Amino acid sequence: MSLAAVPDPPEEPGAVPPHDLQAEQAVLGAMLLSATAISVAAEILQPSDFYWPQHEAIYSLVLRLHRDGKPTDPVAVNSELANTGQSTWTGGAPYLHTLTETVPSPASAGYYAKQVGETARRRALITTGTRIAKLGHTGGDVTEALQTARVELDTTTAGTGHGWPEPVSLDALPGPLPEFPLETLPTWVGQFAAAVADQTQTPPDLAGCLALAALSTAASGRIWADTGTWAEPVCLYTVVAMPPASRKSAVFAAMNEPIFAAEKHLVEQMKPRISEARVAKRVAEAEAEEQASAAEKERDPQSIALAAEAAETAAAMTVPNLPKLVADDITPETLARQLADQQGRLALLAPEGGFFGTLAGRYGGIPNLDTFLKSHAGEPIRVDRQGREPDFVPQSALTIGIALQPEVLREVFATPGGRGRGLLARILYAMPADTVGWRTARAAPIPPDVKQDYAHHLQTLLHSLWQLEQPTTLTFTQDAQERLATLLYEEIEPQLRPEERLGQIRDWGGKLVGAIVRIAALLHLADNLTTGWGKPITLDTLERAIQIGEYYTTHALAVFGAMGTDPVHATARRILDWLHQRQPERFTKRDAFCAIRSKEIAKANDVDTPLALLTDLGWIHPEPTPNRSKGGRPPSPTYRLHPHIHDSAS
DSSP, X not given: OOGGGSOOOOOXXXXXXXXXXXXXXXXXXXXXXXXXXHHHHXXXXXXXXXXXXXXXXXXXXXXXXXXXXXXXXXXXXXHHHHHTTOHHHHTHHHHHHHHHHHOSOGGGHHHHHHHHHHHHHHHHHHHHHHHHHHHHHSOSOHHHHHHHHHHHHHHHHHSSTTSSOOOOOTTSOSSOOOOOOGGGSOHHHHHHHHHHHXXXXXXXXXXXXXXXXXXXXXXXXXXXXXXXXXXXXXXXXEEEEOOTTSOHHHHHHHHHHHHHHHHHHHXXXXXHHHHHHHHHHHHHHHHHHHHHHHHHHHOOHHHHHHHHHHHHHHHHOOOOOOOOOEEOSOOHHHHHHHHHHTTTEEEEEESSOHHHHHHTTTTTSSOOOHHHHHHHHTOOEEEEETTEEEEEESSOEEEEEEEEOHHXXXXXXXXXXXXXXXXXXXXXXXXXXXXXXSOOSOOOOOOHHHHHHHHHHHHHHHHHHHTOSSOEEEEBOHHHHHHHHHIIIIIIGGGGSTTSTTXXXXXXXXXXXXXXXXXXXXXXXXXXXXXXXXXXXXXXXXXXXXXXXXXXXXXXXXXXXXXXXXHHHHHHHHHHHHHHHHOOSEEEHHHHHHHHOOSSOOSGGGGHHHHHHHHHTTSEEEOOOOOOTTOOSOOOOEEEEOHXXXXXXX
């Protein structure tokens, strides 16, 4: 085998660290030929155990493909390397072929993996020795230095590489997160959402969340849900965050096509009535003008009274607005006017989230949140009109169904006042798995009958609720009311305590039961298209809504954490930034507290949970607490840093 085919090794000053080229090639070659070899190597090696970074990249890729159930042969691996722009750097197809020729037999993968691990441990020993030597030169307490050296040696002996696992980013989502439970939706909704997800090769979350937004579009402004203790307007704010090129627009178009068709039908129905009303108003205004002219000439009380009556009659006559179910990229001020024009009901549905920038004050400079806050709660809004009296909407109801990019979601979370005033707490978040790179051309088309049923049923629901002259209130059966009480006070309420699951997103968690009530009402209406408002919501329907609520809870915890808005993540971020800046060999809990002390972090115990999070993610590791024969106050816990923090400084 010619070494000319091997990618250039990393350049390092001085003596070349221990490594075994043939062993690394043999391991990778065996993995390209045998799935069993992949499992064997994965139990022995970490990616960082490879000396050549190109080998590390190939090893990591093969592990990922194997974990995802994808092919791991040289053709598939080279294709994925090309997709990620690494084919040329790693040697491409010729080098992968060289790797398969290098290995004597795939069955020897374990033998060569152990050799790679041994050389990795030797390199780690050299690094550890350098650090221990520095301890001897820096002075300080000799006992403490020996203890640190012993811990360093123990760590190196215990594992490969640096003895540390690869740290997990603070921005990483914990998970895999659960998929949207399409089985909880009514059959005609769930089947179509599943077909759309399959046809577009997108995660079911996108179609499932947009399906709920479509149902909310039909119900908002017409339906309330009464729990027996409080009532909720049946409208949802849903946001799905997905990366570019995720086919958000295709799913959005499929799920909302019946809504746009229904809107067009309503407009066609209203046009004759609008024309008739417009003519009648012009006639009344002309009559009022004639009466006013006569009153000016005659100047008697009777003619003046007739003129005033005619003017009032003309002013009272209104011309209906064209029906509008959906708005897109509008300002909060325009949104308020359109809500008034549509008797307080409207939906913001879009495959992108551009209007959130406007909401955040991108153009006006000052965020305007009032319309969004009031329209989620079903509260009245006042709309000032130029040249006429203001309009009052007694019960506003807005639906939001948005698919946006994660960077736009960060903009939403950065909205001034967004969390303090409760906007972020009103949104149901979803951050599905990224399917880009794993899509195939073998997607099944949407069955025509499934598509037809979805369009027919959704439009039936839209038209039946549109014709309701006054909002209608749904109730729950007795057993469903009892389940709600248990859910609220025995299951969710304890989770809102600071140290519990929802403690860091108490604002969002405090609205969770209300969101479940709204979802239950939507499922109920979709199950009973033309008679739903005359029946109570059953326990079975509520349980399905609770399952969807758990889905949104898991995603909300991940999203709030990834956005860095909960105090634990924010404090952990400050500690990690301080460690990157200061680069201490080790630090104590008190050191961290003093470094980031602020109004929000007033006690040393405020850093306990953030330090535990950094430990769980692999950035720091606690040292053993020394024995104190004389008793007294225990020392502040001491931590060591992941070598990556020091390496980043180098």
